[in-house]
Amino acid sequence: MILIVSHSKDDHAAAVIGELQRMRHPTLLFDTARYPARLRLSQKLEAMRTEFHAVCDGERLDLGSCRVGWWRRPQAFALEPGMPNEAAAFAYSECHEAVAGLWHALDLTWVNPPHLDEVAHHKPYQLRVAAEVGLKVPRTLITNDPLEARQFVVQHGADRVVYKTFLASEACWRETRILRTKEVELLDHVRLAPVIFQEFVPAQADLRVTIIGERMFAAAIHSAPGSYSADYRMDMDGASFEPTSIPEDVQALLRNFMRRLGLVYGAVDLRRTPNGEHVFLEVNPAGEWRFVEERTAQPISRAMAEHLVSLDPPAEYDHAHETKAVGARRSVGIRRTPGRGARHAIPSN
Numbered sequence: 001m002i003l004i005v006s007h008s009k010d011d012h013a014a015a016v017i018g019e020l021q022r023m024r025h026p027t028l029l030f031d032t033a034r035y036p037a038r039l040r041l042s043q044k045l046e047a048m049r050t051e052f053h054a055v056c057d058g059e060r061l062d063l064g065s066c067r068v069g070w071w072r073r074p075q076a077f078a079l080e081p082g083m084p085n086e087a088a089a090f091a092y093s094e095c096h097e098a099v100a101g102l103w104h105a106l107d108l109t110w111v112n113p114p115h116l117d118e119v120a121h122h123k124p125y126q127l128r129v130a131a132e133v134g135l136k137v138p139r140t141l142i143t144n145d146p147l148e149a150r151q152f153v154v155q156h157g158a159d160r161v162v163y164k165t166f167l168a169s170e171a172c173w174r175e176t177r178i179l180r181t182k183e184v185e186l187l188d189h190v191r192l193a194p195v196i197f198q199e200f201v202p203a204q205a206d207l208r209v210t211i212i213g214e215r216m217f218a219a220a221i222h223s224a225p226g227s228y229s230a231d232y233r234m235d236m237d238g239a240s241f242e243p244t245s246i247p248e249d250v251q252a253l254l255r256n257f258m259r260r261l262g263l264v265y266g267a268v269d270l271r272r273t274p275n276g277e278h279v280f281l282e283v284n285p286a287g288e289w290r291f292v293e294e295r296t297a298q299p300i301s302r303a304m305a306e307h308l309v310s311l312d313p314p315a316e317y318d319h320a321h322e323t324k325a326v327g328a329r330r331s332v333g334i335r336r337t338p339g340r341g342a343r344h345a346i347p348s349n
């Protein structure tokens with residue numbers, strides 16, 4: 001059985017669950033937002049044996065029969081409303097310990113292992129590893145020191161430097177920006193919060209490379225004509241997407257990079273420069289692919305389903321051919337969602 005840690009409105013989980021259902025492979029959608037208020041979780045130890053089960057809306061599910069976990073979009077826990085702050089903080093921390101411990105205690109092969117996913121998403125770390133394995137990485141400065149920031153800008157020239165955030169989320173999204181001359185006087189503000197500065201890398205195309213195990217799906221993305229040259233996401237409707245291939249040597253470097261981070265899945269952003277070089281920008285360890293799949297028809301959801309199944313020995317189940325949703329509104333099956341905003345969605349990472 002495959003355990004998917006996400007929620008019922010996740011279009012990526014829905015697409016993969018659809019594929020898994022077609023393959024008649026049992027799946028469990030586990031929504032941590034239902035814990036602890038709606039979802040009971042128990043781990044019982046007796047002698048050498050450990051048993052794990054979940055009860056949600058009266059249904060009992062044997063978590064111990066899961067062999068594969070897909071760490072997709074874990075949600076914040078939902079405590080009983082009305083708890084005093086101090087008690088709520090304590091309760092939340094205890095929930096976290098029980099559930100974080102559960103992920104390790106269950107005998108699962110993960111895509112991706114939660115602790116490695118957590119470490120790998122940090123940009124300062126992944127940039128260093130990318131450079132170490134030999135991927136081409138833009139000259140970068142990560143700092144909260146205004147003096148360092150100024151020196152970097154003087155060295156490269158304003159208008160040749162971009163700045164960007166560490167975390168992209170739907171709630172707080174900022175595009176990569178080219179530093180304009182008039183913004184140089186604002187550089188003192190980096191003392192308030194650190195910033196990632198990079199040399200501007202010109203692009204023939206932006207590349208999104210979705211890696212699933214040994215498979216890679218590369219898409220070339222061309223910004224809308226005349227639109228912002230430093231971030232195609234500013235005009236998703238105008239941008240054009242097409243499947244592309246990347247040179248064998250870059251593929252080998254990316255495989256090595258993924259191995260170094262311990263990732264099985266990752267969505268990598270590269271820039272293909274006008275002289276054909278491939279420059280690494282970042283890997284999103286739980287990054288999105290639906291916006292690519294919808295535009296290129298690359299069968300990425302199916303590849304993810306196939307990969308999860310390949311990790312799950314088939315002899316385990318002759319009994320169940322269904323998807324169960326722990327913590328979802330319904331205990332069996334999942335509502336397929338059309339995808340958030342489809343063409344207008346900005347990939348959060």
Ligand SMILES: Nc1ncnc2c1ncn2[C@@H]1O[C@H](COP(=O)(O)OP(=O)(O)O)[C@@H](O)[C@H]1O
Nearest residue numbers: 138168176198199200201230231232269281282
């Ligand atoms: N150094 C750079 N030079 C030119 N464009 C860049 C540079 N870094 C990022 N971009 C553009 O901004 C987009 C987002 O940057 P990225 O590094 O992927 O961060 P995030 O997706 O977390 O915002 C990239 O896909 C690319 O189009």
Ligand SMILES: [Mg+2]
Nearest residue numbers: 269281282349
């Ligand atoms: Mg990105």
